[in-house]
Amino acid sequence: MSTLHLPPELSIYTAAELHPQWLAWAQQQAPAPAPALVDGAAVDQVDAAGVQLLIALQRGLSARGCALRLHAPSRPLSQACAALGLDGWLAQLQVPFSTEVA
Amino acid sequence: MTQSAAQDADFIAEALPTFLSEAEDQVESLEALLLELEDEPDNAELLNALFRCAHTVKGSAGMFGLEAVVGFTHHVETLLQRLREGQVALTPELSTLLLRCNDQIRILVAEAGGQPADPAAVAARDDLVGQLQAAAGVAPAAPADRARSQGGEASRAATATLRPWHVSVSFGQEVFRNGMDPLAVLNYVRGLGEMPHIVCDVGGVPPLELLDPDSCHLSFIFGLVTEASRAQIEDAFSFVREDCQLHVINPGATPAQFADLIDAMPGNPRLGEILVAAGAISQAQLQQGLRSQQAAAALGENALLGELLTEQTGLAPQVVDAALRKQRQQRTDAPAAGDDTRFIRVQANRLDAVINLLGELVIAGAGAALLARQTQQRQLREANDEISRLIEEIRNGTLQLRMVPIGETFTRFRRVVRDTAAELGKDVHMEVVGGETELDKSVVERIADPLMHLVRNALDHGLETPAQREAAGKPAQGRLTLSAHHEAGSIVIRIVDDGRGIQRQRVLERAWKRGLVEPGVVPDDAAILRLIFEPGFSTAEKVTNLSGRGVGMDVVRSNIEALRGSVLLDSVEGQGSTIEIRLPLTLAIIDGFLVAVGASRFIFPLDAVVEVIEGRASEATLDARGRGVVELRGQVLPVVSLRALYAIDGPLATRGSVVVLQCGRTRFGVLVDSLLGQHQTVIKPLGRLFTSLRGMAGSSILGNGEVALIFDVPALGQLAAEPPGQPRVAERATA
Numbered sequence: 040m041s042t043l044h045l046p047p048e049l050s051i052y053t054a055a056e057l058h059p060q061w062l063a064w065a066q067q068q069a070p071a072p073a074p075a076l077v078d079g080a081a082v083d084q085v086d087a088a089g090v091q092l093l094i095a096l097q098r099g100l101s102a103r104g105c106a107l108r109l110h111a112p113s114r115p116l117s118q119a120c121a122a123l124g125l126d127g128w129l130a131q132l133q134v135p136f137s138t139e140v141a
Numbered sequence: 142m143t144q145s146a147a148q149d150a151d152f153i154a155e156a157l158p159t160f161l162s163e164a165e166d167q168v169e170s171l172e173a174l175l176l177e178l179e180d181e182p183d184n185a186e187l188l189n190a191l192f193r194c195a196h197t198v199k200g201s202a203g204m205f206g207l208e209a210v211v212g213f214t215h216h217v218e219t220l221l222q223r224l225r226e227g228q229v230a231l232t233p234e235l236s237t238l239l240l241r242c243n244d245q246i247r248i249l250v251a252e253a254g255g256q257p258a259d260p261a262a263v264a265a266r267d268d269l270v271g272q273l274q275a276a277a278g279v280a281p282a283a284p285a286d287r288a289r290s291q292g293g294e295a296s297r298a299a300t301a302t303l304r305p306w307h308v309s310v311s312f313g314q315e316v317f318r319n320g321m322d323p324l325a326v327l328n329y330v331r332g333l334g335e336m337p338h339i340v341c342d343v344g345g346v347p348p349l350e351l352l353d354p355d356s357c358h359l360s361f362i363f364g365l366v367t368e369a370s371r372a373q374i375e376d377a378f379s380f381v382r383e384d385c386q387l388h389v390i391n392p393g394a395t396p397a398q399f400a401d402l403i404d405a406m407p408g409n410p411r412l413g414e415i416l417v418a419a420g421a422i423s424q425a426q427l428q429q430g431l432r433s434q435q436a437a438a439a440l441g442e443n444a445l446l447g448e449l450l451t452e453q454t455g456l457a458p459q460v461v462d463a464a465l466r467k468q469r470q471q472r473t474d475a476p477a478a479g480d481d482t483r484f485i486r487v488q489a490n491r492l493d494a495v496i497n498l499l500g501e502l503v504i505a506g507a508g509a510a511l512l513a514r515q516t517q518q519r520q521l522r523e524a525n526d527e528i529s530r531l532i533e534e535i536r537n538g539t540l541q542l543r544m545v546p547i548g549e550t551f552t553r554f555r556r557v558v559r560d561t562a563a564e565l566g567k568d569v570h571m572e573v574v575g576g577e578t579e580l581d582k583s584v585v586e587r588i589a590d591p592l593m594h595l596v597r598n599a600l601d602h603g604l605e606t607p608a609q610r611e612a613a614g615k616p617a618q619g620r621l622t623l624s625a626h627h628e629a630g631s632i633v634i635r636i637v638d639d640g641r642g643i644q645r646q647r648v649l650e651r652a653w654k655r656g657l658v659e660p661g662v663v664p665d666d667a668a669i670l671r672l673i674f675e676p677g678f679s680t681a682e683k684v685t686n687l688s689g690r691g692v693g694m695d696v697v698r699s700n701i702e703a704l705r706g707s708v709l710l711d712s713v714e715g716q717g718s719t720i721e722i723r724l725p726l727t728l729a730i731i732d733g734f735l736v737a738v739g740a741s742r743f744i745f746p747l748d749a750v751v752e753v754i755e756g757r758a759s760e761a762t763l764d765a766r767g768r769g770v771v772e773l774r775g776q777v778l779p780v781v782s783l784r785a786l787y788a789i790d791g792p793l794a795t796r797g798s799v800v801v802l803q804c805g806r807t808r809f810g811v812l813v814d815s816l817l818g819q820h821q822t823v824i825k826p827l828g829r830l831f832t833s834l835r836g837m838a839g840s841s842i843l844g845n846g847e848v849a850l851i852f853d854v855p856a857l858g859q860l861a862a863e864p865p866g867q868p869r870v871a872e873r874a875t876a
Binding site for chain 1: 331
């Protein structure tokens with residue numbers, strides 16, 4: 040199963056472009072037990088629109104019965120989430136699953 | 142805040158050119174306005190425009206973190222505010238100072254654009270700030286200097302009072318498309334003070350497949366500990382103000398206010414989170430509550446979190462109820478993503494064009510209907526009746542489009558009330574009842590200023606200071622209620638205060654002194670109160686700088702009357718005053734009732750017509766001025782004869798009728814020759830020639846091209862109720 044790599048720029052300027060790509064990726068994800076893996080290490084620039092897109096991704100996956108597991112969120116991403124009151128939400132995405140397949 | 146610094150850097154790099162060109166434009170406008178103002182120092186419009194310009198420069202500079210521009214412009218703004226309030230008069234020297242300051246703003250903006258700082262300009266800056274403060278009457282070392290808290294560089298000194306606010310903001314869908322970033326806005330808000338907690342409502346974001354990535358669905362609730370005022374907090378959102386729902390809740394909010402906030406909150410489905418987010422309990426209290434719940438569960442008891450919290454934290458049950466209601470509501474309607482509440486924005490002038498055309502259509506339709514009746518062809522008449530019915534429905538539907546709730550106007554007064562009360566050292570709670578009541582947008586726009594004046598008046602003259610109130614045995618906090626409701630085709634707006642009321646004796650003395658009433662003559666109570674609305678009654682002499690800006694109550698009354706409305710004042714000395722404004726729901730088209738007297742046609746608004754008594758006009762015994770009474774089901778009904786009142790010629794009708802009208806609590810009859818029935822009435826204003834004619838509200842063109850006059854029922858009621866022996870009515874009417 041492929042990991043989704045978040046781009047360096049996660050903002051209103053890239054959101055429209057990312058949306059169809061993420062959607063296609065999300066539709067390939069099978070329901071639990073294995074979570075869908077997202078890698079946030081590369082994120083450098085992020086704004087509220089970018090974070091909103093990530094929220095939508097998580098909600099879209101969970102509607103399909105699939106959990107999102109965020110790996111290595113970058114500092115800018117963590118800080119933006121904290122500033123938006125989403126630190127708890129972000130932390131939840133990083134909780135390891137007991138059934139995780141590496 | 143390093144991450145925000147990095148983001149700000151990007152933000153600035155991208156948007157700064159736009160800011161610079163806009164700021165330069167604003168500086169140009171400032172200069173033009175200042176120069177214009179030198180010619181017309183009393184022009185309030187110019188001052189307002191000037192203030193807005195300066196405020197825009199400051200606000201946008203704040204978004205870019207340009208502290209130097211914000212700090213300096215703030216001092217300019219303060220002085221402009223003083224000028225606007227009339228506390229400082231614009232002298233030529235002051236004008237020069239402001240122009241020099243404007244040059245300084247231009248330099249500051251240029252510096253923000255990368256131009257190297259000129260040492261001479263920097264030195265001049267402090268001097269100018271000193272002069273500005275001196276001119277505005279602000280002590281330079283004032284501890285609560287607003288500039289500090291606004292500039293974000295606040296050394297949160299112990300002298301200033303830090304207060305915890307609760308803010309709920311729901312960003313509108315257009316926010317991203319308008320180039321705004323909620324993240325940047327929130328970071329700016331953080332500059333005002335401490336943000337101990339912030340919660341984002343993830344529930345408002347649709348899943349990926351339904352998301353339009355350019356639409357914003359984010360809502361936040363956060364606490365803010367700051368010395369900034371409500372206005373300053375709201376100002377931080379000024380760039381998204383039109384496009385977000387913002388609730389700023391006072392530190393000492395009542396349970397009812399919290400309950401309102403919870404109802405207004407966007408999604409967040411857990412009871413505890415809702416309460417924490419609304420600031421009703423702290424996170425620690427919630428944790429303890431949850432622990433107790435778990436402990437109880439371990440013992441096999443099924444404790445409810447809400448009850449536990451009420452018990453442990455003294456949280457008002459009302460707040461828990463509101464939160465529970467919210468929770469239930471969200472659980473049931475979670476899947477529906479509020480598609481039925483969408484709006485289309487339409488330019489007001491397009492709507493006005495449609496309504497004008499509709500007016501023409503109604504007149505043309507009436508003409509066609511008349512012709513159809515004359516042909517006596519049944520089918521043509523039936524077809525025409527159907528068209529008339531449809532026109533009426535279109536009319537109602539179209540006018541409905543222009544209806545807006547009055548609550549928005551009321552809400553704007555909240556800040557006025559709060560700031561004004563604080564300025565006067567008064568404690569006032571403002572309450573709004575019936576804010577959802579709708580009326581025509583054009584009426585709303587034109588009633589806002591008179592209402593504002595009345596509200597300020599109530600604050601300034603009506604409500605007392607806490608000490609005075611306590612001495613009078615009243616609660617220290619004054620109450621001001623704004624209410625609205627529909628009544629018989631009108632909207633009734635009431636402004637009620639529980640202040641000192643109006644001292645009739647003093648009103649009377651003033652009226653005697655000003656020659657409004659013959660000295661020594663004592664009119665009845667209601668008439669004395671009406672004197673307040675007479676031209677020449679209120680003058681600048683007694684008026685403080687707040688309520689009186691040269692606008693007397695007579696101007697308020699004439700503004701309201703220009704909207705075909707009426708205003709009534711009731712007051713009990715020591716207990717408060719009530720001002721009641723009645724306005725028609727729309728200014729454009731009404732249902733009318735057409736009558737004839739001699740060869741003249743008149744229209745009554747149908748909503749005011751209670752009933753019609755045919756053929757009994759001859760029973761009335763009239764005095765020389767056309768006033769008398771008839772008996773109606775055992776009650777005496779005052780009547781007035783239009784023929785006598787307006788000296789209409791022509792043969793007397795053998796079987797005249799009485800039209801019974803209702804206005805507020807009074808009923809009266811009008812004697813007419815014949816009844817012509819219901820009529821869709823397009824209201825046209827009266828020419829200037831007729832403005833002295835009492836009892837008339839406008840004119841209308843009938844289907845056959847004749848002109849009919851529309852009655853202003855309250856004014857006619859006053860004419861009917863005037864005691865005999867006052868000749869001035871008939872004289873005026875026939876003059």
